[in-house]
Amino acid sequence: MKKGLATVAQLSEFDEFIDARSPAEFAEDRIPGAVSCPVLDNEQRAIVGTIYKQQSAFEARRIGAAMVAENIARHLRERFQDKPKNWRPLVYCWRGGQRSGSFVTWLRLIGWDACQLEGGYKSWRHLVVDELxxxxxxxxxxxxxxxxxxxxxxxxxxxxxxxxxxxxxxxxxxxxxxxxxxxxxxxxxxxxxxxxxxxxxxxxxxxxxxxxxxxxxxxxxxxxxxxxxxxxxxxxxxxxxxxxxxxxxxxxxxxxxxxxxxxxxxxxxxxxxxxxxxxxxxxxxxxxxxxxxxxxxxxxxxxxxxxxxxxxxxxxxxxxxxxxxxxxxxxxxxxxxxxxxxxxxxxxx
The missing domain is CATH 3.40.50 (Rossmann fold)
Structure with missing residues:
Protein backbone atom coordinates (compact mmCIF):
# COMPACT_ATOMS: atom_id res chain seq x y z
CA MET A 1 0.00 0.00 0.00
CA LYS A 2 1.36 3.40 -0.97
CA LYS A 3 1.60 5.78 1.94
CA GLY A 4 -1.73 7.53 2.41
CA LEU A 5 -3.48 5.32 -0.16
CA ALA A 6 -5.58 2.14 0.25
CA THR A 7 -7.66 -0.18 -1.92
CA VAL A 8 -11.13 -1.67 -1.40
CA ALA A 9 -9.44 -4.94 -0.38
CA GLN A 10 -8.12 -3.14 2.72
CA LEU A 11 -11.39 -1.73 4.09
CA SER A 12 -11.23 -3.91 7.22
CA GLU A 13 -7.98 -2.23 8.28
CA PHE A 14 -9.68 1.10 9.06
CA ASP A 15 -11.60 2.42 12.04
CA GLU A 16 -13.98 4.67 10.13
CA PHE A 17 -15.03 5.51 6.57
CA ILE A 18 -15.47 9.19 5.72
CA ASP A 19 -17.51 10.03 2.62
CA ALA A 20 -16.31 13.40 1.34
CA ARG A 21 -18.86 13.57 -1.50
CA SER A 22 -21.92 15.78 -1.56
CA PRO A 23 -25.03 14.82 0.46
CA ALA A 24 -26.87 13.92 -2.77
CA GLU A 25 -24.13 11.47 -3.80
CA PHE A 26 -24.08 10.00 -0.29
CA ALA A 27 -27.86 9.53 -0.34
CA GLU A 28 -27.71 7.52 -3.56
CA ASP A 29 -25.24 4.97 -2.17
CA ARG A 30 -22.18 4.71 0.04
CA ILE A 31 -19.83 2.23 1.63
CA PRO A 32 -21.75 0.63 4.53
CA GLY A 33 -21.05 2.39 7.80
CA ALA A 34 -19.60 5.52 6.19
CA VAL A 35 -20.26 8.93 7.71
CA SER A 36 -21.10 11.88 5.50
CA CYS A 37 -18.61 14.75 5.76
CA PRO A 38 -18.96 16.62 2.46
CA VAL A 39 -16.15 18.96 1.50
CA LEU A 40 -18.66 20.61 -0.86
CA ASP A 41 -22.40 20.54 -0.22
CA ASN A 42 -24.88 20.08 -3.08
CA GLU A 43 -25.17 23.79 -3.87
CA GLN A 44 -21.43 24.44 -3.58
CA ARG A 45 -20.63 21.51 -5.88
CA ALA A 46 -23.03 22.90 -8.48
CA ILE A 47 -21.48 26.38 -8.19
CA VAL A 48 -17.92 25.08 -8.61
CA GLY A 49 -18.96 22.88 -11.54
CA THR A 50 -20.60 25.81 -13.31
CA ILE A 51 -17.52 28.01 -12.82
CA TYR A 52 -15.31 25.20 -14.18
CA LYS A 53 -17.42 24.93 -17.35
CA GLN A 54 -18.12 28.62 -17.93
CA GLN A 55 -14.87 30.24 -16.76
CA SER A 56 -11.80 28.08 -16.06
CA ALA A 57 -10.40 25.23 -13.98
CA PHE A 58 -8.20 27.71 -12.08
CA GLU A 59 -11.15 29.92 -11.12
CA ALA A 60 -13.14 26.88 -10.02
CA ARG A 61 -10.26 25.68 -7.82
CA ARG A 62 -9.74 29.17 -6.37
CA ILE A 63 -13.39 29.51 -5.35
CA GLY A 64 -13.79 25.85 -4.41
CA ALA A 65 -10.68 25.72 -2.24
CA ALA A 66 -12.08 28.25 0.21
CA MET A 67 -15.32 26.28 0.47
CA VAL A 68 -13.44 23.00 0.97
CA ALA A 69 -11.18 24.49 3.65
CA GLU A 70 -14.14 25.92 5.54
CA ASN A 71 -16.07 22.62 5.42
CA ILE A 72 -13.09 20.48 6.45
CA ALA A 73 -12.42 22.83 9.38
CA ARG A 74 -16.03 22.46 10.53
CA HIS A 75 -15.89 18.65 10.31
CA LEU A 76 -12.64 18.58 12.28
CA ARG A 77 -14.12 20.79 14.95
CA GLU A 78 -17.54 19.12 15.19
CA ARG A 79 -16.90 15.47 14.35
CA PHE A 80 -13.34 14.43 15.12
CA GLN A 81 -12.09 16.36 18.16
CA ASP A 82 -12.37 13.26 20.37
CA LYS A 83 -10.48 10.85 18.11
CA PRO A 84 -7.31 9.31 19.61
CA LYS A 85 -3.89 9.53 17.97
CA ASN A 86 -4.08 5.93 16.70
CA TRP A 87 -7.42 6.49 14.90
CA ARG A 88 -7.22 5.32 11.24
CA PRO A 89 -9.89 6.82 8.95
CA LEU A 90 -10.34 6.02 5.26
CA VAL A 91 -11.62 8.92 3.16
CA TYR A 92 -13.22 8.60 -0.25
CA CYS A 93 -14.90 10.78 -2.85
CA TRP A 94 -16.27 9.90 -6.30
CA ARG A 95 -13.04 8.59 -7.87
CA GLY A 96 -10.28 9.27 -5.39
CA GLY A 97 -9.56 12.81 -6.49
CA GLN A 98 -9.18 16.25 -4.97
CA ARG A 99 -12.11 16.17 -2.55
CA SER A 100 -10.88 13.19 -0.56
CA GLY A 101 -7.24 14.09 -1.21
CA SER A 102 -7.57 17.48 0.49
CA PHE A 103 -9.37 15.94 3.47
CA VAL A 104 -6.66 13.30 3.89
CA THR A 105 -3.93 15.94 3.69
CA TRP A 106 -5.35 17.77 6.72
CA LEU A 107 -6.00 14.60 8.69
CA ARG A 108 -2.40 13.44 8.14
CA LEU A 109 -1.02 16.87 9.01
CA ILE A 110 -2.75 16.54 12.39
CA GLY A 111 -1.03 13.19 12.91
CA TRP A 112 -3.69 10.61 12.13
CA ASP A 113 -2.77 7.75 9.77
CA ALA A 114 -5.56 8.68 7.35
CA CYS A 115 -5.72 7.15 3.88
CA GLN A 116 -7.48 7.96 0.64
CA LEU A 117 -9.43 5.20 -1.10
CA GLU A 118 -7.82 4.51 -4.45
CA GLY A 119 -10.43 4.91 -7.16
CA GLY A 120 -12.91 6.36 -4.65
CA TYR A 121 -16.55 5.28 -4.52
CA LYS A 122 -16.24 4.02 -8.11
CA SER A 123 -13.85 1.29 -6.96
CA TRP A 124 -16.38 0.22 -4.31
CA ARG A 125 -19.15 0.19 -6.89
CA HIS A 126 -17.06 -1.94 -9.26
CA LEU A 127 -16.46 -4.42 -6.43
CA VAL A 128 -20.20 -4.71 -5.71
CA VAL A 129 -21.10 -5.20 -9.39
CA ASP A 130 -18.34 -7.78 -9.91
CA GLU A 131 -19.28 -9.75 -6.79
CA LEU A 132 -22.99 -9.78 -7.63
Whole structure:
Protein backbone atom coordinates (compact mmCIF):
# COMPACT_ATOMS: atom_id res chain seq x y z
CA MET A 1 0.00 0.00 0.00
CA LYS A 2 1.36 3.40 -0.97
CA LYS A 3 1.60 5.78 1.94
CA GLY A 4 -1.73 7.53 2.41
CA LEU A 5 -3.48 5.32 -0.16
CA ALA A 6 -5.58 2.14 0.25
CA THR A 7 -7.66 -0.18 -1.92
CA VAL A 8 -11.13 -1.67 -1.40
CA ALA A 9 -9.44 -4.94 -0.38
CA GLN A 10 -8.12 -3.14 2.72
CA LEU A 11 -11.39 -1.73 4.09
CA SER A 12 -11.23 -3.91 7.22
CA GLU A 13 -7.98 -2.23 8.28
CA PHE A 14 -9.68 1.10 9.06
CA ASP A 15 -11.60 2.42 12.04
CA GLU A 16 -13.98 4.67 10.13
CA PHE A 17 -15.03 5.51 6.57
CA ILE A 18 -15.47 9.19 5.72
CA ASP A 19 -17.51 10.03 2.62
CA ALA A 20 -16.31 13.40 1.34
CA ARG A 21 -18.86 13.57 -1.50
CA SER A 22 -21.92 15.78 -1.56
CA PRO A 23 -25.03 14.82 0.46
CA ALA A 24 -26.87 13.92 -2.77
CA GLU A 25 -24.13 11.47 -3.80
CA PHE A 26 -24.08 10.00 -0.29
CA ALA A 27 -27.86 9.53 -0.34
CA GLU A 28 -27.71 7.52 -3.56
CA ASP A 29 -25.24 4.97 -2.17
CA ARG A 30 -22.18 4.71 0.04
CA ILE A 31 -19.83 2.23 1.63
CA PRO A 32 -21.75 0.63 4.53
CA GLY A 33 -21.05 2.39 7.80
CA ALA A 34 -19.60 5.52 6.19
CA VAL A 35 -20.26 8.93 7.71
CA SER A 36 -21.10 11.88 5.50
CA CYS A 37 -18.61 14.75 5.76
CA PRO A 38 -18.96 16.62 2.46
CA VAL A 39 -16.15 18.96 1.50
CA LEU A 40 -18.66 20.61 -0.86
CA ASP A 41 -22.40 20.54 -0.22
CA ASN A 42 -24.88 20.08 -3.08
CA GLU A 43 -25.17 23.79 -3.87
CA GLN A 44 -21.43 24.44 -3.58
CA ARG A 45 -20.63 21.51 -5.88
CA ALA A 46 -23.03 22.90 -8.48
CA ILE A 47 -21.48 26.38 -8.19
CA VAL A 48 -17.92 25.08 -8.61
CA GLY A 49 -18.96 22.88 -11.54
CA THR A 50 -20.60 25.81 -13.31
CA ILE A 51 -17.52 28.01 -12.82
CA TYR A 52 -15.31 25.20 -14.18
CA LYS A 53 -17.42 24.93 -17.35
CA GLN A 54 -18.12 28.62 -17.93
CA GLN A 55 -14.87 30.24 -16.76
CA SER A 56 -11.80 28.08 -16.06
CA ALA A 57 -10.40 25.23 -13.98
CA PHE A 58 -8.20 27.71 -12.08
CA GLU A 59 -11.15 29.92 -11.12
CA ALA A 60 -13.14 26.88 -10.02
CA ARG A 61 -10.26 25.68 -7.82
CA ARG A 62 -9.74 29.17 -6.37
CA ILE A 63 -13.39 29.51 -5.35
CA GLY A 64 -13.79 25.85 -4.41
CA ALA A 65 -10.68 25.72 -2.24
CA ALA A 66 -12.08 28.25 0.21
CA MET A 67 -15.32 26.28 0.47
CA VAL A 68 -13.44 23.00 0.97
CA ALA A 69 -11.18 24.49 3.65
CA GLU A 70 -14.14 25.92 5.54
CA ASN A 71 -16.07 22.62 5.42
CA ILE A 72 -13.09 20.48 6.45
CA ALA A 73 -12.42 22.83 9.38
CA ARG A 74 -16.03 22.46 10.53
CA HIS A 75 -15.89 18.65 10.31
CA LEU A 76 -12.64 18.58 12.28
CA ARG A 77 -14.12 20.79 14.95
CA GLU A 78 -17.54 19.12 15.19
CA ARG A 79 -16.90 15.47 14.35
CA PHE A 80 -13.34 14.43 15.12
CA GLN A 81 -12.09 16.36 18.16
CA ASP A 82 -12.37 13.26 20.37
CA LYS A 83 -10.48 10.85 18.11
CA PRO A 84 -7.31 9.31 19.61
CA LYS A 85 -3.89 9.53 17.97
CA ASN A 86 -4.08 5.93 16.70
CA TRP A 87 -7.42 6.49 14.90
CA ARG A 88 -7.22 5.32 11.24
CA PRO A 89 -9.89 6.82 8.95
CA LEU A 90 -10.34 6.02 5.26
CA VAL A 91 -11.62 8.92 3.16
CA TYR A 92 -13.22 8.60 -0.25
CA CYS A 93 -14.90 10.78 -2.85
CA TRP A 94 -16.27 9.90 -6.30
CA ARG A 95 -13.04 8.59 -7.87
CA GLY A 96 -10.28 9.27 -5.39
CA GLY A 97 -9.56 12.81 -6.49
CA GLN A 98 -9.18 16.25 -4.97
CA ARG A 99 -12.11 16.17 -2.55
CA SER A 100 -10.88 13.19 -0.56
CA GLY A 101 -7.24 14.09 -1.21
CA SER A 102 -7.57 17.48 0.49
CA PHE A 103 -9.37 15.94 3.47
CA VAL A 104 -6.66 13.30 3.89
CA THR A 105 -3.93 15.94 3.69
CA TRP A 106 -5.35 17.77 6.72
CA LEU A 107 -6.00 14.60 8.69
CA ARG A 108 -2.40 13.44 8.14
CA LEU A 109 -1.02 16.87 9.01
CA ILE A 110 -2.75 16.54 12.39
CA GLY A 111 -1.03 13.19 12.91
CA TRP A 112 -3.69 10.61 12.13
CA ASP A 113 -2.77 7.75 9.77
CA ALA A 114 -5.56 8.68 7.35
CA CYS A 115 -5.72 7.15 3.88
CA GLN A 116 -7.48 7.96 0.64
CA LEU A 117 -9.43 5.20 -1.10
CA GLU A 118 -7.82 4.51 -4.45
CA GLY A 119 -10.43 4.91 -7.16
CA GLY A 120 -12.91 6.36 -4.65
CA TYR A 121 -16.55 5.28 -4.52
CA LYS A 122 -16.24 4.02 -8.11
CA SER A 123 -13.85 1.29 -6.96
CA TRP A 124 -16.38 0.22 -4.31
CA ARG A 125 -19.15 0.19 -6.89
CA HIS A 126 -17.06 -1.94 -9.26
CA LEU A 127 -16.46 -4.42 -6.43
CA VAL A 128 -20.20 -4.71 -5.71
CA VAL A 129 -21.10 -5.20 -9.39
CA ASP A 130 -18.34 -7.78 -9.91
CA GLU A 131 -19.28 -9.75 -6.79
CA LEU A 132 -22.99 -9.78 -7.63
CA UNK A 133 -22.05 -11.38 -10.95
CA UNK A 134 -20.46 -14.40 -9.22
CA UNK A 135 -21.81 -14.76 -5.66
CA UNK A 136 -25.29 -16.10 -6.52
CA UNK A 137 -23.76 -19.06 -8.34
CA UNK A 138 -22.15 -20.28 -5.13
CA UNK A 139 -25.39 -20.92 -3.23
CA UNK A 140 -28.03 -23.62 -3.11
CA UNK A 141 -31.21 -21.54 -3.15
CA UNK A 142 -34.56 -22.95 -2.04
CA UNK A 143 -37.29 -20.78 -3.53
CA UNK A 144 -40.46 -20.32 -1.46
CA UNK A 145 -43.40 -20.26 -3.88
CA UNK A 146 -47.08 -19.71 -3.29
CA UNK A 147 -50.01 -17.60 -4.43
CA UNK A 148 -50.42 -14.06 -3.15
CA UNK A 149 -51.50 -14.10 0.49
CA UNK A 150 -49.74 -17.39 1.30
CA UNK A 151 -47.53 -15.65 3.86
CA UNK A 152 -44.28 -16.35 1.99
CA UNK A 153 -42.41 -13.39 3.48
CA UNK A 154 -43.57 -14.25 6.99
CA UNK A 155 -42.53 -17.89 6.45
CA UNK A 156 -39.14 -16.64 5.29
CA UNK A 157 -38.80 -14.58 8.49
CA UNK A 158 -39.83 -17.60 10.58
CA UNK A 159 -37.22 -19.74 8.83
CA UNK A 160 -34.62 -17.12 9.76
CA UNK A 161 -35.68 -17.27 13.41
CA UNK A 162 -35.16 -21.04 13.28
CA UNK A 163 -31.57 -20.54 12.17
CA UNK A 164 -31.92 -20.97 8.42
CA UNK A 165 -30.03 -18.76 5.98
CA UNK A 166 -32.55 -16.33 4.50
CA UNK A 167 -32.33 -13.79 1.68
CA UNK A 168 -35.26 -11.38 2.10
CA UNK A 169 -35.26 -9.39 -1.12
CA UNK A 170 -38.47 -7.55 -0.24
CA UNK A 171 -36.95 -6.33 3.00
CA UNK A 172 -33.90 -5.05 1.12
CA UNK A 173 -36.11 -3.43 -1.54
CA UNK A 174 -38.60 -1.99 1.01
CA UNK A 175 -41.50 -3.26 -1.05
CA UNK A 176 -43.84 -6.27 -0.95
CA UNK A 177 -43.51 -6.94 -4.64
CA UNK A 178 -47.12 -6.61 -5.78
CA UNK A 179 -48.96 -3.65 -7.25
CA UNK A 180 -50.08 -2.86 -3.68
CA UNK A 181 -46.62 -3.49 -2.26
CA UNK A 182 -45.34 0.02 -1.47
CA UNK A 183 -44.73 0.41 2.27
CA UNK A 184 -46.36 3.34 4.09
CA UNK A 185 -43.35 4.19 6.25
CA UNK A 186 -40.31 3.23 4.14
CA UNK A 187 -39.36 4.63 0.75
CA UNK A 188 -37.55 2.27 -1.59
CA UNK A 189 -33.77 2.58 -1.73
CA UNK A 190 -31.93 3.52 -4.89
CA UNK A 191 -30.88 0.67 -7.16
CA UNK A 192 -27.23 1.12 -6.19
CA UNK A 193 -28.02 1.15 -2.47
CA UNK A 194 -30.13 -2.01 -2.86
CA UNK A 195 -27.24 -3.76 -4.61
CA UNK A 196 -24.78 -2.69 -1.92
CA UNK A 197 -27.06 -4.11 0.78
CA UNK A 198 -27.64 -7.29 -1.26
CA UNK A 199 -23.90 -7.81 -1.59
CA UNK A 200 -23.54 -7.27 2.15
CA UNK A 201 -26.04 -10.07 2.87
CA UNK A 202 -24.80 -12.54 0.25
CA UNK A 203 -21.21 -12.34 1.43
CA UNK A 204 -22.25 -13.58 4.91
CA UNK A 205 -23.80 -16.85 3.67
CA UNK A 206 -22.19 -20.28 4.04
CA UNK A 207 -22.22 -22.00 0.61
CA UNK A 208 -22.44 -25.40 2.35
CA UNK A 209 -25.94 -24.58 3.65
CA UNK A 210 -29.12 -23.82 1.67
CA UNK A 211 -30.38 -20.25 1.33
CA UNK A 212 -34.13 -19.67 1.42
CA UNK A 213 -35.53 -16.91 -0.78
CA UNK A 214 -39.01 -15.89 -1.86
CA UNK A 215 -40.06 -16.27 -5.50
CA UNK A 216 -39.96 -12.81 -7.05
CA UNK A 217 -40.44 -11.23 -10.44
CA UNK A 218 -37.58 -9.34 -12.06
CA UNK A 219 -38.70 -6.09 -10.41
CA UNK A 220 -39.70 -5.47 -6.81
CA UNK A 221 -41.43 -2.14 -7.03
CA UNK A 222 -38.93 -0.08 -9.01
CA UNK A 223 -35.93 -2.17 -7.89
CA UNK A 224 -34.42 -4.53 -10.46
CA UNK A 225 -33.23 -7.91 -9.16
CA UNK A 226 -29.73 -8.53 -10.63
CA UNK A 227 -29.95 -10.82 -13.63
CA UNK A 228 -27.43 -13.38 -12.36
CA UNK A 229 -29.34 -13.80 -9.10
CA UNK A 230 -32.67 -14.01 -10.95
CA UNK A 231 -31.35 -16.71 -13.27
CA UNK A 232 -29.94 -18.69 -10.36
CA UNK A 233 -33.23 -18.53 -8.47
CA UNK A 234 -35.21 -19.66 -11.48
CA UNK A 235 -33.13 -22.82 -11.86
CA UNK A 236 -33.18 -23.66 -8.14
CA UNK A 237 -35.24 -26.12 -6.09
CA UNK A 238 -38.65 -24.82 -5.07
CA UNK A 239 -40.89 -25.18 -2.02
CA UNK A 240 -44.63 -24.67 -2.59
CA UNK A 241 -47.04 -23.30 0.02
CA UNK A 242 -50.68 -24.12 -0.68
CA UNK A 243 -52.87 -22.19 1.74
CA UNK A 244 -56.64 -22.22 1.66
CA UNK A 245 -58.39 -19.25 0.11
CA UNK A 246 -59.96 -18.33 3.45
CA UNK A 247 -56.57 -18.39 5.22
CA UNK A 248 -55.04 -16.24 2.48
CA UNK A 249 -57.82 -13.67 2.67
CA UNK A 250 -57.55 -13.43 6.45
CA UNK A 251 -53.79 -13.00 6.12
CA UNK A 252 -54.03 -10.30 3.44
CA UNK A 253 -56.56 -8.27 5.42
CA UNK A 254 -54.17 -8.33 8.42
CA UNK A 255 -50.94 -7.80 6.49
CA UNK A 256 -52.28 -4.99 4.30
CA UNK A 257 -54.60 -3.36 6.87
CA UNK A 258 -52.75 -0.04 6.48
CA UNK A 259 -54.08 0.29 2.92
CA UNK A 260 -57.46 1.21 4.39
CA UNK A 261 -55.92 4.26 6.07
CA UNK A 262 -55.43 6.11 2.78
CA UNK A 263 -58.31 5.44 0.41
CA UNK A 264 -57.12 7.79 -2.35
CA UNK A 265 -53.69 6.14 -2.41
CA UNK A 266 -55.29 2.69 -2.60
CA UNK A 267 -57.48 3.86 -5.47
CA UNK A 268 -54.41 5.23 -7.26
CA UNK A 269 -52.75 1.82 -6.91
CA UNK A 270 -55.83 0.16 -8.37
CA UNK A 271 -55.47 2.44 -11.41
CA UNK A 272 -52.07 0.79 -12.10
CA UNK A 273 -54.08 -2.23 -13.31
CA UNK A 274 -55.58 -0.34 -16.24
CA UNK A 275 -55.22 -2.47 -19.34
CA UNK A 276 -55.14 -5.65 -17.24
CA UNK A 277 -58.70 -5.33 -15.91
CA UNK A 278 -61.85 -3.80 -17.41
CA UNK A 279 -62.83 -0.25 -16.51
CA UNK A 280 -65.96 -1.64 -14.89
CA UNK A 281 -63.92 -3.94 -12.63
CA UNK A 282 -61.56 -1.13 -11.65
CA UNK A 283 -64.46 1.18 -10.83
CA UNK A 284 -65.99 -1.51 -8.63
CA UNK A 285 -62.70 -2.06 -6.82
CA UNK A 286 -62.27 1.67 -6.20
CA UNK A 287 -65.81 1.78 -4.79
CA UNK A 288 -64.96 -1.12 -2.44
CA UNK A 289 -61.87 0.78 -1.33
CA UNK A 290 -63.96 3.87 -0.58
CA UNK A 291 -66.30 1.73 1.51
CA UNK A 292 -63.36 0.15 3.39
CA UNK A 293 -64.54 -3.27 2.24
CA UNK A 294 -61.03 -4.71 2.24
CA UNK A 295 -62.08 -8.33 2.66
CA UNK A 296 -64.32 -8.20 -0.41
CA UNK A 297 -61.74 -6.18 -2.33
CA UNK A 298 -58.93 -8.65 -1.62
CA UNK A 299 -61.20 -11.55 -2.55
CA UNK A 300 -61.69 -9.90 -5.95
CA UNK A 301 -57.95 -9.28 -6.28
CA UNK A 302 -57.26 -12.96 -5.61
CA UNK A 303 -59.87 -14.34 -7.99
CA UNK A 304 -59.48 -11.93 -10.90
CA UNK A 305 -55.86 -10.77 -10.76
CA UNK A 306 -53.37 -12.52 -8.50
CA UNK A 307 -54.32 -16.19 -8.90
CA UNK A 308 -54.55 -16.13 -12.71
CA UNK A 309 -51.18 -14.34 -12.80
CA UNK A 310 -49.63 -16.89 -10.43
CA UNK A 311 -50.92 -19.86 -12.42
CA UNK A 312 -49.42 -18.43 -15.61
CA UNK A 313 -46.04 -17.52 -14.16
CA UNK A 314 -44.75 -20.24 -11.81
CA UNK A 315 -44.33 -23.10 -14.27
CA UNK A 316 -42.84 -20.74 -16.83
CA UNK A 317 -40.43 -18.88 -14.56
CA UNK A 318 -39.23 -21.52 -12.09
CA UNK A 319 -38.23 -24.66 -13.95
CA UNK A 320 -38.27 -26.93 -10.88
CA UNK A 321 -41.62 -25.75 -9.58
CA UNK A 322 -43.49 -28.85 -10.87
CA UNK A 323 -41.30 -31.02 -8.60
CA UNK A 324 -41.67 -28.79 -5.53
CA UNK A 325 -42.77 -30.43 -2.27
CA UNK A 326 -46.14 -29.02 -1.21
CA UNK A 327 -46.84 -27.67 2.26
CA UNK A 328 -50.55 -27.16 2.87
CA UNK A 329 -51.96 -24.76 5.44
CA UNK A 330 -55.35 -23.53 6.58
CA UNK A 331 -53.87 -21.31 9.29
CA UNK A 332 -51.63 -18.33 8.50
CA UNK A 333 -51.68 -16.84 11.98
CA UNK A 334 -48.29 -16.25 13.62
CA UNK A 335 -48.47 -19.72 15.17
CA UNK A 336 -49.53 -21.31 11.90
CA UNK A 337 -46.69 -19.65 9.99
CA UNK A 338 -44.16 -20.78 12.64
CA UNK A 339 -45.47 -24.34 12.29
CA UNK A 340 -45.24 -24.12 8.50
CA UNK A 341 -41.64 -22.92 8.66
CA UNK A 342 -40.73 -25.73 11.06
CA UNK A 343 -42.26 -28.31 8.71
CA UNK A 344 -40.36 -26.89 5.72
CA UNK A 345 -37.06 -26.91 7.58
CA UNK A 346 -37.48 -30.48 8.83
CA UNK A 347 -38.48 -31.71 5.37
CA UNK A 348 -35.57 -29.97 3.64
CA UNK A 349 -32.86 -31.24 5.97
Missing amino acids: AVLPGRFDFRVICGATGSGKTRVLEALGRLGAQVLDLEQLAAHKGSVLGALPDRPQPTQKSFETDLYGVLRTFDPARPVYVEAESRKIGRIQVPEVLMARMRESHCVAIEATREARLDFLVRDYAYLGDDVSDLQNKIDYLQGLQSNETLANWKALAAQHELYTLFAEFIDKHYDPLYQRSQNRNFVRFPQAPIFASSNLSDAGIAELADCILREQQ
